[in-house]
Amino acid sequence: MTRPAWVRLDNASNIFLAARSDADPKVFRIFAELNHEVDRGLLQDAVDEVYDQYPLYHAVLRRGVFWHYLQDSDLRPAVIGEELHTCAPLYQPHRRNLLFRVLYHRRRINLEIFHALSDGTGALWFLRDVVDAYLRRRHGHARLETTTPPTGLSLTMDSFAEYFRHPAEGTSGERWLESDHEDENPGDPTTNRRSTRSVYRVRGTRTPDHRTRLVELTLSGSELARQAKAEGVSLTMLLIALFFESVRLASGGLGRARTMSVSVPVNLRQFFPSTSARNFFATVRLEHTYGEGADDLASIARGLERRFAAKASSSALESRVRRFVRFERMPLLRIVPRPFKDGLLRLINWANNRGLTVAISNLGRVTLPEGADPHVGRMGFHVSAVRPQFCAMSHGDQMTLSFTSPFLETDHVREFAQMLTQRGLDVSVAAVRASEGELAEASLDGLREVGA
Amino acid sequence: MSAEASGRACPRCEVSVEGDWSTCPLCQSALTGRAITSPFPAVPLTFSRRRVFRVLFLMSLALVLASLLVQLFFERDDADLGAWRFVWLGVATMWLVVIMAIQKRHNLAKGTVYLVAIVSLLCTYWDYLTGWNGWALTYVVPILCASAMIAVLITVRLMRMAVGDHILYSGLTAVMGLVPIVFLTLGWVYEPLPAAICGVLSLITLILLQLARGGQVRHELSKRLHM
Secondary structure (H helix, E strand, O other): OOOOOEEEOOHHHHHHHHHOOOOOOOEEEEEEEEOOOOOHHHHHHHHHHHHHHOHHHHOEEEEOOOOEEEEOOOOOOOOEEOOOOOOOOOOOOOOOOOOEEEEEEOOEEEEEEEOOOOOHHHHHHHHHHHHHHHHHHHHOOOOOOOOOOHHHHOOOOOHHHHHHOOOOOOOHHHHHHOOOOOOOOOOOHHHHOOOOOOEOOOOOOEOOOOOOEEEEEEEEHHHHHHHHHHOOOOHHHHHHHHHHHHHHHHHOOOOOOOEEEEEEEEEHHHOOOOOOOOOOEEEEEEEEEOOOOOOOHHHHHHHHHHHHHHHOOHHHHHHHHHHHHHHHOOHHHHOOOHHHHHHHHHHHHHHHHHOOOEEEEEEEEEOOOOOOHHHEEEEEEEEOOOOOEEEEEEEOOEEEEEEEEOEOOOHHHHHHHHHHHHOOOOOEEEEOOOOHHHHHHHHHHHHHHOOO | OOOOOOOEEEOOOOEEEEOOOOEOOOOOOEOEOOOOOOOOOOOOOOOOHHHHHHHHHHHHHHHHHHHHHHHHHOOOOOOOOHHHHHHHHHHHHHHHHHHHHHHOOOOHHHHHHHHHHHHHHHHHHHHHHOOOOOHHHHHHHHHHHHHHHHHHHHHHHHHOOOHHHHHHHHHHHHHHOOHHHHHHHHOOOOOHHHHHHHHHHHHHHHHHHHHHHHHHHHHHHHHHOOO
């Protein structure tokens, strides 16, 4: 008699379940583009091999009376051709299905994950192992010892609980932070105060079937990094400044809402020595108000960088996450049945969303195992989005910026691309067809191809 | 790599475009040059049947509940209403059971628990509307509970359901079977036999469950009631 293992959802995952909607199913995709068309059989073998090493990915999501929980399952993943739009819903409350899928289309291997299971870093480990296992089968290079920490792949590891649970005792989280000092200046109004100024929010026409509108820009990551360095800012902050500027240019006048704000996820594994493949990140909110001081790109980026440094210090993040965990563990809240909790979280999420213009996520430069690396070109990721968002990822010299949005309009992407080309970068655009008109054009072309 | 193999060019954005676009997906200018294949398939639009069903589902549920409420306002023994009330209560019951069955179709044991609860409540309500003769509490509820217990036992055997999936619902049907005993002790029934049989049956089931699967029941309970 074996009982399936189970574990409660971590702190960050609960909000994903509550915030899930038709337009934003809280699914993200990570992909690797190979130098040949993907062989389905080999990919299935590779996925089978890696799946066995990742107990976490066997989990299905179930609903308890007070909380959701993950439970082990006997299901096996089947590789499928890409027949759904990117980041299509994965979790359905009444079905017990896996919380990820592996898709392929031409040269791309895509891994899609329901965000309550894992974050980008955890998912990247899985994709990296799948790509390596696939290429090992195809080219026969030897298996190198895996860099993925084996302990973190289990179902039970929850780094939020590990580092932030007990406020009274000196937790491992605090011990790790002893050497760190907060350099935030409490007198500086720009770092702490939540803005009361009205935040600009992008509006637009929703896609006809709630699919995620996706445009990918591919460019030279090293060249953009060089430009950022020349301006004395980090690449991520330059990208945010460019994003703010492109939204402003596409808006046709901000009106009274002159503040742009962005939500940036910060990987907590860089501060806390966690090897968990589950969610382990916090988000930081940054903003810039136009018309108050210098509005050129470099100044915006530098201002953002200053605020980011204060908010993303390990001590600032720790107190923030600790607050969430304390909230989650409040005795009164614990006995509230799950549907009410979900309602409450949905409300909090809605209020949060009102204060955000855009969101970005940068997974940085990815390295693959040596034998696999030369066969892989672009890598990148997409997320489902309730607001314009972009995700950045580099492999080799190629940086892929994926813009996703619930709206059909791509004006801000146009401005972004034009700013990049004006900076002398070569930009390649790949877009998904989302409107009825665009799809009609594609089907006409398809008919011509078969000679109808 | 494909990114270097540039596709069509947009003269206005000065970007290259992958895929067979005739106009720039960003600025709608006409593109020049030779097309290369897109990294994405053109996925046809899907109009979610699920969303349509959800709207229908909620509407039917609201209508059924409203009709039950409306019937409360008619005189209890209104002779003119007569057969109409039975027809209408029957229709409302039918739809409520259908809605519940669709909602709980993924777990038969769970569905049975809901079925027993809903039909028992409806029949009691029906009894109350038609003059409170006590037939629902005396016969319907005990017979339903006892039958459900046996039905769940047969179903999980036949379908080889995983123990964890049905154990709590098997237990729940047995616990519901104890409710007619309460009616009996409060003197709400005019014929004690059905309630007594049902009560004994559920006591036996509960004892057997505890003996055979006690650990499993505690495991499932701790999982689902975890705070």
